[in-house]
Amino acid sequence: MAAPLIAIDKVSKSYGGALALNDVSLEIAAGRFVALVGTSGSGKTTTLKTINRLIDPDMGEVRLDGRPVGDEPGPQLRRGIGYVFQGVGLFPHLTVAENIAVTPRLLGWAEDEIAPRIAELLDLVALPQDYAARFPSALSGGERQRIGVARALAARPRVMLMDEPFGALDPVTRIELGDAYRALHDKLGLTTVMVTHDVSEAVLLADRIVVMKGGRVLADDTPRNLLTGAADPYVAALMASPKQQADRVAALMARQ
Amino acid sequence: MSDGQFAAAWRLLPGYLGQHVLLSSAALLLGLAISLPLSVAAARNPRLRWPVLAIASLIQTIPGLALLALFFPLLLALSMVTHALFGWTLPALGFLPSLLALTLYSMLPILRNGVTGLLGVDPAVLEAADGVGMTPSQRLWKVEAPLAAPVVMAGVRTAAVWTIGAATLSTPVGQTSLGDYIFAGLQTENWVFVLFGCAAAAILAMAADQLLGLVEKGLAMRDRRRVALGAASLVIGAALIIAPSLAGGMTGSGALCDRGQELLRAVHPGRDDG
Numbered sequence: 001m002a003a004p005l006i007a008i009d010k011v012s013k014s015y016g017g018a019l020a021l022n023d024v025s026l027e028i029a030a031g032r033f034v035a036l037v038g039t040s041g042s043g044k045t046t047t048l049k050t051i052n053r054l055i056d057p058d059m060g061e062v063r064l065d066g067r068p069v070g071d072e073p074g075p076q077l078r079r080g081i082g083y084v085f086q087g088v089g090l091f092p093h094l095t096v097a098e099n100i101a102v103t104p105r106l107l108g109w110a111e112d113e114i115a116p117r118i119a120e121l122l123d124l125v126a127l128p129q130d131y132a133a134r135f136p137s138a139l140s141g142g143e144r145q146r147i148g149v150a151r152a153l154a155a156r157p158r159v160m161l162m163d164e165p166f167g168a169l170d171p172v173t174r175i176e177l178g179d180a181y182r183a184l185h186d187k188l189g190l191t192t193v194m195v196t197h198d199v200s201e202a203v204l205l206a207d208r209i210v211v212m213k214g215g216r217v218l219a220d221d222t223p224r225n226l227l228t229g230a231a232d233p234y235v236a237a238l239m240a241s242p243k244q245q246a247d248r249v250a251a252l253m254a255r256q
Numbered sequence: 257m258s259d260g261q262f263a264a265a266w267r268l269l270p271g272y273l274g275q276h277v278l279l280s281s282a283a284l285l286l287g288l289a290i291s292l293p294l295s296v297a298a299a300r301n302p303r304l305r306w307p308v309l310a311i312a313s314l315i316q317t318i319p320g321l322a323l324l325a326l327f328f329p330l331l332l333a334l335s336m337v338t339h340a341l342f343g344w345t346l347p348a349l350g351f352l353p354s355l356l357a358l359t360l361y362s363m364l365p366i367l368r369n370g371v372t373g374l375l376g377v378d379p380a381v382l383e384a385a386d387g388v389g390m391t392p393s394q395r396l397w398k399v400e401a402p403l404a405a406p407v408v409m410a411g412v413r414t415a416a417v418w419t420i421g422a423a424t425l426s427t428p429v430g431q432t433s434l435g436d437y438i439f440a441g442l443q444t445e446n447w448v449f450v451l452f453g454c455a456a457a458a459i460l461a462m463a464a465d466q467l468l469g470l471v472e473k474g475l476a477m478r479d480r481r482r483v484a485l486g487a488a489s490l491v492i493g494a495a496l497i498i499a500p501s502l503a504g505g506m507t508g509s510g511a512l513c514d515r516g517q518e519l520l521r522a523v524h525p526g527r528d529d530g
Contacts, residue, residue, distance in 0.1 A: 075390060078386070
């Protein structure tokens with residue numbers, strides 16, 4: 001069996017005496033789409049951030065492609081990993097094109113490599129080419145996050161880390177962008193770790209779901225296995241929630 | 257008689273104005289050089305923030321003239337130390353104390369606005385800067401500084417106007433400035449001189465404020481031409497005003513400077529600085 005691309009090995013992290021991560025171990029194989037699911041405070045975002053060293057663990061080790069991520073300085077590591085998060089964080093003083101080109105420029109790409117790459121990425125996220133000269137303030141929320149994804153993909157990373165990327169968007173856009181991103185994941189052969197508290201989203205997009213609670217991993221399995229029978233009652237209840245809600249909606253519609 | 261006074265005032269203008277602009281711009285530039293790095297440090301480090309801003313505020317509460325006068329004994333004391341250690345003395349009157357006092361005076365608006373501007377940057381943008389792989393230094397120059405710049409410029413404007421105004425108080429510590437008109441006019445009951453000095457200082461302050469305002473607006477609107485126009489006008493204007501004054505030597509109008517020295521000797525009999 002091939003070594004996992006990302007290995008989180010007995011990682012712990014505490015903040016002011018409170019344990020945010022409690023001996024967490026996870027393995028993510030190359031090419032997989034893994035969802036970290038749980039409520040606020042479960043440690044899922046903290047776990048995600050140990051992969052690109054936005055957070056450094058107190059104990060344990062995180063390895064990328066066999067090498068400890070601590071061996072490389074944070075900024076350099078992050079230039080090889082795509083990071084998309086709920087707040088998007090497009091640079092308001094830069095155009096869409098300049099936003100997308102940030103990491104390539106940090107890596108020293110030649111200008112004549114960058115321009116076609118920007119055009120390629122706008123196509124990839126299904127936005128018109130004339131958006132390149134616009135400023136983020138002129139874009140809708142969904143469009144901004146598409147640029148956020150484009151920016152994260154610009155330097156051709158192997159790994160994409162996403163922290164509730166579509167959480168601030170309306171349900172229709174959320175589904176649209178989720179599906180579009182899964183298609184990109186497959187097309188580009190990415191390895192994606194996505195944090196979400198939306199169980200439906202995790203079930204529909206991910207190859208594996210990791211359920212976390214109180215800084216611990218409660219379950220780590222395929223969506224199907226978790227849906228059909230989870231040992232832990234909390235996990236079972238969590239996984240049942242999308243269907244419960246769908247049933248309630250269906251009942252409401254049947255009554256009318 | 258009024259004509260003669262006006263003409264006399266006008267003749268003295270290049271020298272006084274040159275010295276005033278030289279002093280104000282030196283103090284403002286020095287204030288920027290100290291306050292900008294200090295505001296970055298204070299923005300990054302919450303424990304540093306309060307002491308730094310508190311000390312700057314405290315300095316602001318000292319009346320301008322008192323602050324300028326304070327440097328006379330301070331520099332005398334320091335001069336004794338440097339003389340004992342290295343054998344050289346510091347001038348306690350003239351350009352140096354004026355420069356130091358005015359620099360301190362200019363620090364607060366720049367510090368406050370610097371910290372406010374930096375802390376006002378959207379945290380999501382900062383997280384993104386880290387996420388795309390910028391080092392802290394790259395983050396500061398490429399993201400934080402451009403986004404905080406309009407707020408910082410507003411502080412620079414305030415500092416500039418205050419410094420230009422306070423620089424008129426440098427006359428009693430032996431530094432030529434537009435204040436020479438005012439002090440001389442008060443002593444000799446020459447009201448044309450007093451008004452001339454007030455008007456000249458006010459017009460200078462307004463001109464600096466407007467040009468810096470142009471730069472501020474350009475930064476806020478991301479309009480490079482405005483920024484370039486404002487900055488170029490300031491630099492060229494200052495250079496044109498200062499140049500003749502430097503060519504003629506630092507002390508400007510001798511007669512009025514001597515008058516200032518007389519005043520000081522009357523207040524501090526037995527002191528030899530001058």
